Amino acid sequence: MSSSLSHVDCPLLPLVGADVTVPLVDGRVVRHVNLDGAASAPALVSVAERVNAVLPWYASVHRGAGYASQVSTALYEQARRAVGAFVGERSGDVTIFTRNTTDATNLLAGAVPGRVLVLDVEHHANLLPWRRSLGGCEVIGVQPTVAASLKALASALSSRQVALVAVTGASNVTGESLPLDALVDLAHRYGARVFVDGAQLLAHRGLSLAESGVDYVAFSGHKLHAPFGAGALVGRGDWLEGVEPYLAGGGAVRRITEDEVEWTDGPARHEAGTPNLIGAVALASAAEALSSLPPERVAAHESALRSRLVxxxxxxxxxxxxxxxxxxxxxxxxxxxxxxxxxxxxxxxxLAAEHGVSVRDGRFCAHPLLDRLGWGEGAIRASVGVGSQAEDVERLLDGVRAWVSGERSAEYRREAGVWVVANDPRPTPASLDVDRLVATAAACAPVGV
Structure with a gap:
């Protein structure tokens, strides 16, 4: 292990599945190195424990007189307050629970009263939904520098009426971002609001709406180590109060007759149907756990791992x-x-079959950016965070070096457009008996590296 990583040889927070082992094609069983958290991050142990504690009380939210229902309602609204606090919710802001960032972005897109500006660096979830907004979406080509990109946005803002500037808090491809303080100042100068896609950012860095001046932020539990099907949109309530509910159904209605509907106010207006209590509790628990870590410690941990990988x-x-x-x-x-x-x-x-390392390959739902970079054929993405450690990075690097030097144990072929091991001796995932595999792995020889 590199001496420069000696101080990051343990995760900052424990993850469920951190000790899971996986079989390799050469017969060894090794600890699984999951470097695909940018797609879906494993649950924090504290999140799983919180969910297990809440499950016995699971009941109808907002609609039951029974004690368990009252407990569930209290837990749900408590989670709402915790999630709003996580991103510095201001007085007058609303926190709406959604399924994920994509769902939250689509919700806001239906409420924006005018044109939306975005750069072409965005994930598709921060490109496609804005076409639903009243004024449509204009995509601005990213420039080679941050300064030039801000200048391009300034030119667009000064030449036409814009309601919202939508930006990524951190690119899901490179981890980079525009400076939010400069962006907020620029947008507000021309009367536009700012939406931040926080899907990648918030598992790594904090964001306060109150301190930054950002108007809206959306994020997903499954990227925040809370994979229980919840996300959130947090921000100014006026646009969201003046539009038809995102979903029409029970819970969003104050009164209904054969001829008319009176919609309710506040978050409930856009949370029709039975709320995802467990997802909301999990998201709040993850937010509290991440907020408990000193920001400088998280940044130093992550910087050391990322620098070593680069x-x-x-x-x-x-x-x-x-x-x-x-x-x-x-x-x-x-x-x-x-x-x-x-x-x-x-x-x-x-890397998966011969080194037990999971990474993401492809175009990462960011086709315009990959095309602009000249990487249209795709690439590999590895992500590190609070659950990562030095050994994870070294295993990945060992695997890449092994490929380049020709150290391979298996043959590979393409099936339905996907690379697989030819005559793979490992259990087939499609027919996997998880209980049997877990028992077999536990009985195997000591875990390798």
């Missing part, structure tokens, strides 16, 4: 790390790379 890749022949801007601040713990002449899907399959 430095290690720099020593691999043909490896290249993606960047959007030449002058951006240090990214969060997301690293996207490619190795010249190597299909990203093939390398990802090799």
């Amino acid at each position: 430095e290690g890749l720099a020593d691999v022949p043909g490896a290249e790390v993606a960047r959007i801007w030449t002058d951006s601040a240090e990214p969060i713990g997301v690293v996207t790379f490619r190795v010249e002449g190597v299909d990203p899907g093939l390398l990802a399959a090799f």
Whole structure:
């Protein structure tokens, strides 16, 4: 292990499944290294414990006279307050529970009273929904520098009426971001509001609406180590009060007759149907756990791991790390790379089958950005965070170096467009008996590296 990583040899927070083992094609069983948290992050142990404590009280929210229902309602509203506090909710802001960031963005898109501006660096969830807004969406091409990109946004804002500027809090491809203080000042100068897609950002860095001036933020539990099907939209309530509910149904109605409907106010207006109590509790628990860590400690932990990964890749022949801007601040713990002449899907399959490392390959639901970078054929993404440790990074680097040097134990072929191990001796996931696999792995020889 690199001496530079000696102080990050343990996770900051324990994760469910941190000790799970996986079989390799050579017969060994190793600890699973999950570097795909940018897609879906494993649950925090504290989140799972909180969910288990709440489950016995699970009942109807807002609609029952029974004691369990009253407890469930109290838990749900308590979770709402905790989630709002997590992002610095202001007086007058609303916290609406959704399914995920995509759901939250679509909700707001139906309420925006005019044109939306976005850069083409965005995840599809922060590109496609804005076409629903009253004034439609205009996509601005990103520039090589942060300064030039802000100038392009300023030009667009000064030449037409814009209601909202939608930006990523941190790119799901490179981990980079525009400076929010400068962006908020710019947008507000021209009378536009700011929406931040916090899906990637909030598992790594804090955001306060009150302190930053950001008007709206959306995020997902499954990226915040709370994979129980909840997300949130938090921000100014006026636009959301003046529109038809995002979902029409029970709970969103104050009164209904054959001829007319009177919708309720507040978050309930957009939370029709039975609320996801467990998801809301899980999201709140994750928010509290992440907020309990000193920000400087999280940043130092992540910076050391990310720097080691980038430095290690720099020593691999043909490896290249993606960047959007030449002058951006240090990214969060997301690293996207490619190795010249190597299909990203093939390398990802090799890393999983022969090194027990999970990464993401493809275009990461950010096709315009990958095309602009000239990486339209895809790449590999590895992400580190509060649950990562030094050994995870070193295992990935060992695997990439092994591929480049030709150290391979298996043959690979494409099936239905996906790379798989030819004659794979491991259990087939499609027919997996999880209980049997867990028992087998536990009985195996000591875990390797």
